Amino acid sequence: MKICIIGLGYVGLPLAHAFSSKYTVVGFDINEERIAELQRGYDRTFELSIAQLQEARENGMRFCTNLADIAQCNIFIITVPTPIDKSNKPDLTPLIKASQSVGKVLKKEDIVIYESTVYPGVTEEVCVVELERVSGLKFNVDFFCGYSPERINPGDKNHTVTNILKITSGSTPQIADKVDALYASIILAGTHKASSIKVAEAAKVIENTQRDVNIALINELALIFRTMNIDTHDVLQAAATKWNFIKLKPGLVGGHCIGVDPYYLTYKAEELGYRANLILGARQINNGMAKFVADRVIRLMIQKDMKIKNAQVLILGLSFKENCPDIRNTKVIDIITELQTYGCVLSVYDPVVDSDEAMREYGLKLENNPNINAYDAVVLAVGHDAFLDLHVSPSQKLVVYDVKGVLSQYDERL
Ligand SMILES: NC(=O)c1ccc[n+]([C@@H]2O[C@H](COP(=O)([O-])OP(=O)(O)OC[C@H]3O[C@@H](n4cnc5c(N)ncnc54)[C@H](O)[C@@H]3O)[C@@H](O)[C@H]2O)c1
Structure with missing residues (x-):
């Protein structure tokens, strides 16, 4: 298996490092400055130490901005941002663009796994549409998808990618097994195979929603207690x-x-x-x-x-x-x-x-x-x-x- 990680930020870079211990990994990003820094051995997010970056490079990991350099990969893992716009609406542009990039190099039997946080349905209703359109290939016939949300906590050196249990899912039962086995091979804390991609998408988005609502309760209490x-x-x-x-x-x-x-x-x-x-x-x-x-x-x-x-x-x-x-x-x-x-x-x-x-x-x-x-x-x-x-x-x-x-x-x- 040749793995390509698309989007080398807080999520993508540590994931690429983790996979590089067992697989051939190529890291792809559109930010040339970021790629140049990584090639020099510097991670501005501080998620990887200099020694870890060095280790990944010794394991053969490469960084690139050129689609030709990822064409040989057969697993594409997308970890691009999922921001909101000024009116708090989801901005799926990075996900759509990343899907279009992958669509250009997608081959039969390839698997595209999304890790970005989304609402239920984005993988199959938005991203797959782009993959099919650009590649001309057919979903679940020629290529397959997975969704495995990331749970890392930047700045936290205890909860790192390999020691947080990971949710996995796939677009068919066989692909779900394959995606699960792939992650299980590097995640020491184990995996949880969700029953569908939508379930996995929903699970991730409610984890942070639950935390937001709970913090809001404490914040509201702080407002009340201040008056008292x-x-x-x-x-x-x-x-x-x-x-x-x-x-x-x-x-x-x-x-x-x-x-x-x-x-x-x-x-x-x-x-x-x-x-x-x-x-x-x-x-x-x-x-x-x-x-x-x-x-x-x-x-x-x-x-x-x-x-x-x-x-x-x-x-x-x-x-x-x-x-x-x-x-x-x-x-x-x-x-x-x-x-x-x-x-x-x-x-x-x-x-x-x-x-x-x-x-x-x-x-x-x-x-x-x-x-x-x-x-x-x-x-x-x-x-x-x-x-x-x-x-x-x-x-x-x-x-x-x-x-x-x-x-x-x-x-x-x-
Ligand atoms: N940071 C976290 O704590 C965290 C934790 C769990 C999940 N997530 C989710 O993971 C996703 C990524 O978050 P992040 O914090 O790593 O983002 P980030 O901004 O740190 O990194 C994203 C990287 O993707 C690159 N990128 C953007 N568009 C691209 C494209 N079309 N092709 C290739 N590369 C592209 C950017 O240049 C950047 O380097 C988001 O959906 C986020 O919600 C983040």
């Missing part, structure tokens, strides 16, 4: 002593999984005539948390008789989650823009994030070792390990707001 002047973290610590209480913390829900995937499900539900009020309500609560934080910071500053216009505010952390350099769809930006509307002057420090990317994506110049005492307010927005030993103490001249509940001293935490 009760510390939410203390309440959660007490409640979590019950064996079946789900342990979550309030916070921002950014990134391109938990804050995005539910919209895939609600979009399809709505298309079929069902409005998913609970899921959409949860999305609304989670999307509103950044504004809530900004408003609380302003309130605390006013309580300390501080002038708001031109106040210097330092934000600690820009990425969408701790110890991860990914800044796409980070909700920290919403805190920044909200505070700017009050006339505050914002500075951002994040030692995990690539400063060029922060400039490119958001026009933000990241600080380098800022002096905390030079600010009127400090907002800890991301719980990077690098911030855990930070000595910051609130005073009449300094407001400290802790979004993540990790600081020992603060004026308020979410």
